[in-house]
Amino acid sequence: MAFLTLQGISKRYGDFTAIEHIDLDVERGELLALLGPSGCGKTTTLQMVAGFVSPTTGRILLDGRDITNERPEKRGIGVVFQSYALFPHMTVAGNVGFGLEMRKVRRKEREERVAEALSLVRLKGLGHRYPKELSGGQRQRVAIARAIAMEPELLLLDEPMSNLDAKLREEMHIELRAIQKRLGITTILVTHDQVEAMTMSDRIAVMHRGVIAQLSTPYDAYERPATPFASTFLGRTNAFSGEVLRRNPRCAEVDVAGTTLHVPHEGRHVDGAVHVYIRPEKVHLANGDARLRGRIATRVFVGNQWLLEVDTELGKLRVAQPNHGAPPPEEGHEVGLAWTDDDLRVLTQDRPEGAHGHA
Amino acid sequence: MATLDDDRPGAAPWLLSGPALLLFVGLLLVPLLLTLMLSFRVFSDTAGVTAAYTLKNYWEVVSDPYYGTIFLRTAGLAFAVTLLSIVLGVPETIVLARMKRPWQSLCLLVVLGPLLISVVVRTLGWQILLGNNGVLNNVLQSLHVTSEPIRLVFTMTGMIIALTHVLVPFMVMSVWATMQKLDPQVEWAGRSLGGSPFAVFRRVVLPQIMPGVLSGSIIVFALSASAFATPALIGGRRLKVVATAAYDEFLGTLNWPLGASIAVLLLIANVAIVMGCSRVAERRFRHIFD
Amino acid sequence: MKQNGILGLVYNAFFLSFILAPLVVVMLVAFTDKGFISMPFDGASLRWFRAIIENGDIVSAFWLSVRLAFAAATIGVLLAVPAALAIARYRFPGRAALTSFFLSPMMIPAVVLGIAFLRFLSLLHLSGSFWSLVCAHVVIVLPYALRLALSSAVGLDRDAQRAALSCGASRFTAFRRVVLPMIRTGVAGGWVLSFIQSFDELTMTIFVATPGTTTLPVAMYNQIAQTIDPLVASVSAVLIVGTVLLMVLLDRMVGLDRILIGEAQ
Numbered sequence: 072m073a074f075l076t077l078q079g080i081s082k083r084y085g086d087f088t089a090i091e092h093i094d095l096d097v098e099r100g101e102l103l104a105l106l107g108p109s110g111c112g113k114t115t116t117l118q119m120v121a122g123f124v125s126p127t128t129g130r131i132l133l134d135g136r137d138i139t140n141e142r143p144e145k146r147g148i149g150v151v152f153q154s155y156a157l158f159p160h161m162t163v164a165g166n167v168g169f170g171l172e173m174r175k176v177r178r179k180e181r182e183e184r185v186a187e188a189l190s191l192v193r194l195k196g197l198g199h200r201y202p203k204e205l206s207g208g209q210r211q212r213v214a215i216a217r218a219i220a221m222e223p224e225l226l227l228l229d230e231p232m233s234n235l236d237a238k239l240r241e242e243m244h245i246e247l248r249a250i251q252k253r254l255g256i257t258t259i260l261v262t263h264d265q266v267e268a269m270t271m272s273d274r275i276a277v278m279h280r281g282v283i284a285q286l287s288t289p290y291d292a293y294e295r296p297a298t299p300f301a302s303t304f305l306g307r308t309n310a311f312s313g314e315v316l317r318r319n320p321r322c323a324e325v326d327v328a329g330t331t332l333h334v335p336h337e338g339r340h341v342d343g344a345v346h347v348y349i350r351p352e353k354v355h356l357a358n359g360d361a362r363l364r365g366r367i368a369t370r371v372f373v374g375n376q377w378l379l380e381v382d383t384e385l386g387k388l389r390v391a392q393p394n395h396g397a398p399p400p401e402e403g404h405e406v407g408l409a410w411t412d413d414d415l416r417v418l419t420q421d422r423p424e425g426a427h428g429h430a
Numbered sequence: 431m432a433t434l435d436d437d438r439p440g441a442a443p444w445l446l447s448g449p450a451l452l453l454f455v456g457l458l459l460v461p462l463l464l465t466l467m468l469s470f471r472v473f474s475d476t477a478g479v480t481a482a483y484t485l486k487n488y489w490e491v492v493s494d495p496y497y498g499t500i501f502l503r504t505a506g507l508a509f510a511v512t513l514l515s516i517v518l519g520v521p522e523t524i525v526l527a528r529m530k531r532p533w534q535s536l537c538l539l540v541v542l543g544p545l546l547i548s549v550v551v552r553t554l555g556w557q558i559l560l561g562n563n564g565v566l567n568n569v570l571q572s573l574h575v576t577s578e579p580i581r582l583v584f585t586m587t588g589m590i591i592a593l594t595h596v597l598v599p600f601m602v603m604s605v606w607a608t609m610q611k612l613d614p615q616v617e618w619a620g621r622s623l624g625g626s627p628f629a630v631f632r633r634v635v636l637p638q639i640m641p642g643v644l645s646g647s648i649i650v651f652a653l654s655a656s657a658f659a660t661p662a663l664i665g666g667r668r669l670k671v672v673a674t675a676a677y678d679e680f681l682g683t684l685n686w687p688l689g690a691s692i693a694v695l696l697l698i699a700n701v702a703i704v705m706g707c708s709r710v711a712e713r714r715f716r717h718i719f720d
Numbered sequence: 721m722k723q724n725g726i727l728g729l730v731y732n733a734f735f736l737s738f739i740l741a742p743l744v745v746v747m748l749v750a751f752t753d754k755g756f757i758s759m760p761f762d763g764a765s766l767r768w769f770r771a772i773i774e775n776g777d778i779v780s781a782f783w784l785s786v787r788l789a790f791a792a793a794t795i796g797v798l799l800a801v802p803a804a805l806a807i808a809r810y811r812f813p814g815r816a817a818l819t820s821f822f823l824s825p826m827m828i829p830a831v832v833l834g835i836a837f838l839r840f841l842s843l844l845h846l847s848g849s850f851w852s853l854v855c856a857h858v859v860i861v862l863p864y865a866l867r868l869a870l871s872s873a874v875g876l877d878r879d880a881q882r883a884a885l886s887c888g889a890s891r892f893t894a895f896r897r898v899v900l901p902m903i904r905t906g907v908a909g910g911w912v913l914s915f916i917q918s919f920d921e922l923t924m925t926i927f928v929a930t931p932g933t934t935t936l937p938v939a940m941y942n943q944i945a946q947t948i949d950p951l952v953a954s955v956s957a958v959l960i961v962g963t964v965l966l967m968v969l970l971d972r973m974v975g976l977d978r979i980l981i982g983e984a985q
Contacts (some may be wrong), residue, residue: 121618121622122622123621143618144624144626149622149623150619150622152615152619156616156619158638160640169622170618170623173623173624173625204717217619217623218622391600442810443806443809443810443812444806444812446802446805446806447807447818447822449798449802450799450802450862450866451803452798453859453862454859457837457840457859457960458825458836458859461836461837461839464836464839465835465836465839468839518735521731521921524728525724525728525735529732537736540739541739542809543963544739545917546920546963546966547743547960547963548919548937549920550922550941550944551925551960554742554746554944555742555743555744555745555746557948558742558745558746558749558948559741565745565759581801592742595738595739598739611871626788651721652829655829656829656831658922658923658926659941663941663944664895672831673829673923675827676831676835677831677927679927681828690835693829693831693832693836696831700828700829
């Protein structure tokens, strides 16, 4: 049985629907990311699990226990807020030990556990400082230490890295994931940063307009997006409109601007107007076996790869070429492009499929 | 000549603030110094202010039990008003902070608006309310809470109530300003860590608004210690405070040197209290806020 | 944030009643038809409002207060705005001391100011002059005008003025066409606030006023100190209504919370 279950959860504020419908199972010990743009409802979902907001409909079960109407202070769920929300009038040790104080843990044990939590986040020795005296990165670690010090059953992270600079953020992705794995705490991470979601999580729930558009591992979410939204939100992609000509056992023949593409449909029913997707890194420059010819419109160097925009019969195609060996031809040159058909994806143009949370 | 460059402003700032500076030096600094000098003059009933200098005035103020009582009463008044302002004002500010607009703006306006109405009007209202035939007494008697009118005018209690009414908006303003700086997520953090609403209030919210309560208290204390109109009208002739005593000497007995010495002492006490307490508060709370 | 429970709302009602009680009482008494302080519940009339107009002392005190407040506010703003610009824009030695000096009248007890002015003016044989009273009031209101002008000036976008200069405007034109409009509301708000503070001023003015220069608050104070009759109540009622209107005006111009809360800092 799943450790945390959200059943039929929705949240409405008058006319406004923040959460349309969510069913979600989180396994014990896993780190699940709620990924989506602002307004998709991910933070509201987190707030409902924490108990700060009550759902309009639905139930929340934690380890078999129905906590839907339980007060936040009784749930034993650790929360790391986006602004860290440290207590400015208490020292770091005071902050981290607050949860233990509320549980009436005795001072000696409390001090030990606070020291443990602080060394886990590599802030040993800073217990006597005040939040004001710390850097942004240090404050974030205090927030994390504070949430885990009381050994919660569940850990909720609300965009915890958004206030850090890029370099620090990358380091913290790895560090935070290591801490989570070491403690084995079931964790839900809310973020709009797809790299963060992919780097840290066991599974990603892509959210869009109050529903879960796709729930799968990072690899599957990236390689096999189930909805047009998921395709374009995670990573860069090329998207083309087309019309299904014929459906074969393994693939569908799709007419895109006069060219016929053979796209694997993976057993899904696709018909009529569809979108065809291919990732830029899956298209490469070819000479002899080119499937398509085009002219390079823009060429940009970003360090580890070259990004090209090529004008073709299908439209503008984005190509990503890793930076080893010679640079690609300059702008204005004609090139040939090739790909593997298996790397093409097709989705029908209207409602997202698989919209109810089970991959 | 003046430039837009911050680092080499030249004469520009002084030229710009010159007129105001001149006015202030001439009309604030000089009169205060003259008052200081006046306080050292000798006063005689026949000749008025003479040209001789003495410390007698200060000695009289400090040693005469008449003035001792007045200072004590003023201090007592100030303490009582400050305490009452805290007790009444702080809960109200917290309630205000939790309101939704538009109610919040409306209530804030009602609470702070009276500051823009002359103190005479407000005190007149209290005189009417507190009088023997006043509204308060009439209401209490008609509800059979009391059988005789309670004397409130010309009493310390009446003064405290009226002065609190005049000054509690300052407490609200000060605490409100502090509350605006609070991060609302901090309260949620406290709850998620297992604190009941009451525990979170006591351990998380209250300590954070203490600086505001403190600076509000300093303001209210200083203003009530130097209050004139309300003690004069509600306290009457027999309950003198420092400000009314100074008035008596100046415009009553015409003993200007004595009046001046009372004024100087009041000023020194005011400045000392405000600056002293501010410094202490700042040091204590420095590690918390920027 | 937590919502208010029933306890909070009840307390709020109590507190608001406490704040409004004296004002409501005064306004009620103003409508009484009796010759002594009483509620108008068994007989209301406008006689005490008419009595205001017939009372020469009150009327002349009113106009004196108006002229005084107008002059004090205008001069105060004219002095405060340049000073605010200087303080906001330049870093110069003595800046903090200068600012404190200009704001000091708020920290000095009004009694002390009254005594100081009285001594000063009598030494110069200037008591009883309208303009000496104006000068005294300017000192009192300047801190208010300065604070509002300062908060406007501090929020000014420096680059806007630099942009104007780079477009070829002279420094004066840049000031007139770019800077002034941007601080206009702060300055206007400062004027209105100064007007109100001068008009309401009592304690300091008691010392400095003479029979020929009696302001309205002083006249009312003198009246109340002897006996209270409904005339002061009706004058007060008029003042309350007038202040409320000015508050609405202030709110439209600058936003009342900014002014009132700004006073706490």
